[in-house]
Amino acid sequence: MRITTDTGRCVGAGQCVLTAPQVFDQDDDGLVTLLLAEPGAGEESAVRLAAGLCPSRAVTVHED
Numbered sequence: 001m002r003i004t005t006d007t008g009r010c011v012g013a014g015q016c017v018l019t020a021p022q023v024f025d026q027d028d029d030g031l032v033t034l035l036l037a038e039p040g041a042g043e044e045s046a047v048r049l050a051a052g053l054c055p056s057r058a059v060t061v062h063e064d
């Protein structure tokens with residue numbers, strides 16, 4: 001699994017950080033930053049949930 005985020009779409013809602021704090025963080029402006037672009041198996045379900053919860057669809061999961 002690989003993740004990309006689009007800070008142009010991010011509205012700083014923080015759902016991703018609350019759902020998968022090992023993978024996502026927010027910068028000083030509240031925009032998403034990635035701590036782990038290629039999360040391990042233990043993180044995958046939380047990452048999928050975070051991507052689904054993001055209100056602006058700023059998190060994309062790539063299954064490659």
Ligand code: SF4
Nearest residue numbers: 010011013014016054
């Ligand atoms: S949940 Fe979406 S909008 Fe909110 S901080 Fe994360 S990427 Fe940005």
